Amino acid sequence: MRINYPPTEPHGEIRQLLPNFFYVPGTIKLAPGVTINRNMGIARWQDHLTLINPIRLRPQQEEKLKDLGRVSHAIRLGYHHGRDDLYYRDHFDLTFWTQRGSDFYPPKADKVLRQEDVCPIPGGRFIVFSQSRFPEAVLWLPFSGGLLVSCDALQYWQSWHGCTWFGKNLLRFSGIRRGMQIAPSWRARMVPSDKNPGLWLKYDFEQILRQPFLHFLAAHGDFCADNAYEKVVYAVGRAFPNMRVPHKINNKVI
Structure with missing residues (x-):
């Protein structure tokens, strides 16, 4: 049976951000004239690649992806992402990871993503959100002093690259601003209507801040290098004013 996979959206070339970590700056069309950026992370361990928030690539870039190593795993971190996951699942001999119930797009998980479970990158x-209305998780990797990879929950914006005029203004209307932030529209979707948004999800962000990291990449926005932890602490502190946020000494969270 022929499957009509979603077509490839405009995207850039594979770029190296850290030793053994790469990304692809891409786009997603939400409506006519409304396009925003999106990112795919690529983690390499030995000769195995793990795709994080996958984006389907043009044939030339797909060949360059294969040159980096064997595509062995793909990870969906957010419920409303995954339009290209089925393409990768069908065209590569990989293990697909996502949370139970993250079924907005196919396929079903080969490996259910759980907080206490193993990770494809040693x-x-x-770190799984335990209180959100829809499945969401972040991934911490021991690369170059610590790397945090998010989907929609945390985002860091320095520019509006990859966004059309309407896309940029849609993001701004939804509350997205330059800098590190808990995305307001994501937070509104994830907090039940009968819960206090000033308290709900607080525990989950406390779990994130227990991990030391220097670098950050989300499914949208820009790469944040070297001082990402401090920026996330500030963003979480603004969202939850009564939270006692930790800080780092010698790269240890206290």
Whole structure:
């Protein structure tokens, strides 16, 4: 049976951000004239690649992806992402990871993503949101002093690259601003209507801040290098004013 996979959206070339970590700056069309950026992370361990928030690539870039290593795993971190996951699942001999109930797009998980479970990258750790209305997780990797990879929950914006005029203004209307932030529209979707948004999800962000990291990449926005932890602490502190946020000494969270 022929499957009509979603077509490839405009995207850039594979770029190296850290030793053994790469990304692809891409786009997603939400409506006529409304396009925003999106990112795919690529983690390499030995000769195995793990795709994080996958984006389907043009044939030339797909060949370059294969040159980096064997595509062995793909990870969906957010419920409303995954339009290209089925393409990768069908065209590569990989293991597909996502949370139970993250079924907005096919396919079903080969490996259910759980906080206490193993990670396809040795030393890595999933941090799963326990209180959100829809499945969401972040991934911590032991690369270059610590790397945090998010989907929609946390985002860092320095520019509006990859966004059309309407896309940029849609993001701004939804509350997205330059800098690190808990995305307001994501937070509104994830908090039940009968819960206090000033308290709900607080525990989950406390779990994230227990991990030391220097670098950050989300499914949308820009890469944040070297001082990402401090920026996330500030963003979480603004969202939850009564939270006692930790800080780092010698790269240890206290």
